[in-house]
Amino acid sequence: MFFKPALFSSLRTYNKDKFISDAISGIIVGIVAIPLAIAFAIASGVSPEKGLYTAIIAGFVIAVMGGSNVQVSGPTGAFIVIVSGVVDKFGIEGLVISTLLAGIMLIIMGSIRLGSVIQFIPYPVIVGFTSGIAVIIFSSQVNDIAGLGLTKIPANFLGKWGTYITGFAGIRNFWPLFISLGSVGLILLWNRF
Numbered sequence: 001m002f003f004k005p006a007l008f009s010s011l012r013t014y015n016k017d018k019f020i021s022d023a024i025s026g027i028i029v030g031i032v033a034i035p036l037a038i039a040f041a042i043a044s045g046v047s048p049e050k051g052l053y054t055a056i057i058a059g060f061v062i063a064v065m066g067g068s069n070v071q072v073s074g075p076t077g078a079f080i081v082i083v084s085g086v087v088d089k090f091g092i093e094g095l096v097i098s099t100l101l102a103g104i105m106l107i108i109m110g111s112i113r114l115g116s117v118i119q120f121i122p123y124p125v126i127v128g129f130t131s132g133i134a135v136i137i138f139s140s141q142v143n144d145i146a147g148l149g150l151t152k153i154p155a156n157f158l159g160k161w162g163t164y165i166t167g168f169a170g171i172r173n174f175w176p177l178f179i180s181l182g183s184v185g186l187i188l189l190w191n192r193f
Contacts, residue, residue, distance in 0.1 A: 043140040044083035147176030
């Protein structure tokens with residue numbers, strides 16, 4: 001079967017209304033995805049612009065080559081632990097090689113239609129995986145949220161929290177913590193109204 005990106009078939013019926021909807025969606029996604037890409041890059045141990053490059057290039061390639069006209073792409077929190085571990089152990093070169101290998105594996109899995117296997121994964125596994133991602137993302141941000149100012153934080157979960165616990169005694173600047181708690185409070189209040 002010949003691969004045909006969804007972009008080519010959707011352009012045949014593309015009109016002004018779809019363009020306006022797509023433009024609004026693109027702006028909203030950009031507002032969320034750009035800061036997220038920067039934050040994930042920092043949490044992964046690379047410089048912020050690498051997160052921007054990744055989000056822009058990956059978003060473009062997925063939009064042009066994707067198999068669905070409602071394709072969702074963007075920064076993924078699940079990879080923070082993997083990427084930071086690879087960068088710590090093998091550097092940026094190791095990250096590039098592992099990314100290329102992962103891309104090859106994805107192409108192979110897509111060509112043999114392995115994506116349909118997802119229907120056999122139980123709901124508790126998916127919820128547990130998603131909750132684990134949330135805990136990992138939160139754990140990677142505690143240094144900045146609490147204003148600890150730690151420079152070298154271990155990549156693994158227990159080592160990270162051990163470093164945080166010892167670092168809490170040395171907090172001198174409480175403003176990041178106040179701003180973080182105020183932001184969470186504002187989000188919770190915003191949802192009520």
